[in-house]
Amino acid sequence: MSRAIRRLHVVLNYFCIIAIIVFFAIGKIHGWSSSILIVIGLIAAVGLISFITLYIKSKVWKLVHAKIDKLDEREVQLTHESLRLSYSIFTVVSLLVLLIFAVTAKEYDSLIMIIFIGLLYLAHTLPAAIIVWKQKEF
Amino acid sequence: MKNQKLYNRITVLREENNFSRKELAKEIGVNFQTVGYLEREEYNPSLGLAFRISKIFKLPIEMIFSTEPMKPLSQEVLKYRKKMGE
Numbered sequence: 001m002s003r004a005i006r007r008l009h010v011v012l013n014y015f016c017i018i019a020i021i022v023f024f025a026i027g028k029i030h031g032w033s034s035s036i037l038i039v040i041g042l043i044a045a046v047g048l049i050s051f052i053t054l055y056i057k058s059k060v061w062k063l064v065h066a067k068i069d070k071l072d073e074r075e076v077q078l079t080h081e082s083l084r085l086s087y088s089i090f091t092v093v094s095l096l097v098l099l100i101f102a103v104t105a106k107e108y109d110s111l112i113m114i115i116f117i118g119l120l121y122l123a124h125t126l127p128a129a130i131i132v133w134k135q136k137e138f
Numbered sequence: 139m140k141n142q143k144l145y146n147r148i149t150v151l152r153e154e155n156n157f158s159r160k161e162l163a164k165e166i167g168v169n170f171q172t173v174g175y176l177e178r179e180e181y182n183p184s185l186g187l188a189f190r191i192s193k194i195f196k197l198p199i200e201m202i203f204s205t206e207p208m209k210p211l212s213q214e215v216l217k218y219r220k221k222m223g224e
Contacts, residue, residue, distance in 0.1 A: 072172050073168070073172075074169070074175055
């Protein structure tokens with residue numbers, strides 16, 4: 001599978017997740033109908049097919065979930081780079097979602113804002129905290 | 139930090155020694171795909187891996203890896219022999 005097609009599958013796979021969330025929200029707000037359930041089912045099927053094609057058949061899933069002693073140095077470097085980038089993206093997305101919930105809440109909840117600030121601090125300090133915790137000298 | 143590109147002679151040496159990629163990979167303790175990455179100069183090996191490769195081919199590391207494009211091996215052998223006073 002060429003890189004362009006793999007990238008297309010990645011976009012399709014994440015688009016399916018977003019579409020499921022959107023249709024779930026529509027169903028929750030406007031009431032569940034059989035057409036919404038069918039659409040969600042179809043999107044889930046497309047997502048599952050792209051997931052199997054992209055991650056399972058290509059054995060990338062096995063690579064990123066393998067124990068570190070089962071990988072060679074290039075594979076360790078590859079998975080570490082991927083995890084580093086994933087951490088950044090996941091942090092931004094999670095905090096953004098939390099911020100949207102906090103801002104769009106019917107009543108302003110200061111607790112959500114405090115949790116948001118706490119998580120923002122944790123996300124930025126955690127990599128440094130792990131280094132400080134683990135290294136003998138720094 | 140951007141990695142400096144490393145050039146190598148792994149393909150030539152592997153073929154001269156009649157190793158398949160899988161055989162070489164087994165000898166140096168990596169996945170066979172990693173041998174492909176090394177041969178295409180898309181991956182710089184660690185010092186430990188470079189030493190294992192050097193041991194397998196019975197050549198000094200500087201004759202296998204270089205920060206500049208590699209010259210023909212015959213020229214390098216001549217240069218190395220002159221350096222060693224042979």
